[in-house]
Amino acid sequence: MRLNFASALLVLAVAATILPPGYPAYVGSYIALVAAILALLIYGWRERAMFRHPTALAMMTAIALVALAVPFVYRGEPDILAPILILPMLSAIALGLLARPAKWVPSPTVFAMICLLAVFIALVGGAHERFVLGVYRPGMGNNPIHYASLAAMAGCLAMVGVVSGKSAWRYLFLLGPVLGLGCAVIADSRGPMLGAMVMSVTGIIVLSIFLWRETLFRIAALITIAVAIGAVAYLVGSGNQRAVSIFHSGLNIFQFTGGSDDIRAALYASAVEILKNSPIVGIGLGQIMVTAQTLFPQQGGVFTLENLHADWANFAAIAGGIGLLAWLLLLAAPLMLLLDSRARQDHPAVLGALLLSTGQLALGISNATFGILPQTMLYAVSLGYFLVRARRLAVAESSAMVI
Template identity: 35%
Template structure:
């Protein structure tokens, strides 16, 4: 729980290694202890396996060596959701939304502390540089901040409002990271979170105040960005309009991304069923780059999950991506018992966030983001098993 939710924003490498090691332990226990195998049937576990199998099938048709198929193991954390869930299942009734919210709240506080330290103490222009790529840092801060909000489903009375601090800390960290993609993604994530909590927890008379509070937080975040001078990057989003109207833009970041997306679209049309494979797929996309003044040097990804999966696996790759996004919601819908609403909250907020953030930067396939997604899937599966009426786990 510490490695999966509290450390990704502060010590991402430690978090990754620890979670992967625990997944290995869980995999052994699944074979040794039959009692832990029931969680394997949960949709949050099965859908990532199906998605991986579909993507591997696409890779078979484009592979020239076994390594081209084995490259799918870059998504290994998503294949090991079941073993991790079997470990979490051992917490029994102690695994509650409150517990999850507390560990995620620590992670959001860590993101806030890192961002403030980088900007206020080190004098950096963007928070998060000291621990991670700032875009990845902002993605993680936003995700964990809203995961913390699950605590409101496990706590009664006014004390539940402490978990509202999670999204606030996460949003501040995102603003200080000064990354446009996560800042924009914060809008649909906030709306989804507010809608889920209002619909499932609040009396009708509180729905409008909750919506107003969400709006205040979003406006407050925008004002903070403006006061601190971070809004200049958002103002440059107008260059997107210029790009579509004239074909050119003075914003190199927008221009490069747009160039990547056109290249990905052309590459997808060239191989619409099976794609071009995972190894060096950005170089494959670059071969289909459109003519024009904006050129980009192929990097690790195409700054868009849809583009990545389309180039890697064609239509099969896109189907795989849809299944990955559907896994949290499918797992939540299958959940029965007292924590169903908590699982539904994660089942909606996670795919909304990862889809929105994945429009401007890779999410699934980047190790820390992939591990975090797997951790949340495992939590959904474990909450289902532990809260079901037939569960015999004791606290």
């Protein structure tokens, strides 16, 4: 293994973003931001071709679209912050610059080990808070939804290790989504539970396409599915209402039932109302809660929350249809890696791209994952890692053709 400064920046960003659970995740995100800024300053001009990559273009276009709406909705300084909130996504582009300069890049197995270790630490910490300290909905110093979202994403990304190498031990990486779901259950957070399930199903389907002929995979996949089904059956049988409500709350997110979910219905209904009244540019970040406060004053939460609690709703309010297009571009950015046939032939890159897109979509339906948040950095830095891998594959093939 040959480390140089570029390699160190990449490893530091990946480890600092993925490993720390709970509140320390913010510290790790700031460290990763510093690493990304250094990568941009040192290698930006030399590796400027990176900015023409489809993944980079998707993210830069998304930021530009949100910025484009600002002059039409501007009423004060908070509106200017809208595009700034998604600037952390540029970390993926900055890390992508390291593909050529880095002498060593962590293999998918190493990346998966970091993810598996992260979700294990999160589960142990969350379990300690819940069962030893008696904390209801633990988050290790963070919002329990955010804590569970980070664990779900990291745990499911560990599945990348299953398609890296040939060792039978690689099937242990299937523990990742199980541990991630465990963190979501401990935090009693439905959105991350759903996200972990969606990513797990996506991962199992993709892995089945790649590995179905391997008997050991079929056994490991069946065990994983059985554990997940058993966990869901236990939750339903034990009367865990939040777990049970996963299967029907999605159909009732705009309905007021007199329960605790009415605040969420109010937030989402206000986003729809904003789209009706200003379908193209929305109403701006500074006014994001005004519609909810006006339409649903009986819901006290609308006067204490800072956003609409879901990515699609936030983007719709901030920049209308333009904002929703920006949101879709951010979700599609990992899939842009697969426009290159060389990346499509690389199983870790394919699985990683699909897990990132589907996971961020599932988590963002009922939660805010884009912003100055560890969730955004986890998405951006993981995407940056796979961007580095995809670019190195292209460079390796080009070098082979020259030889």
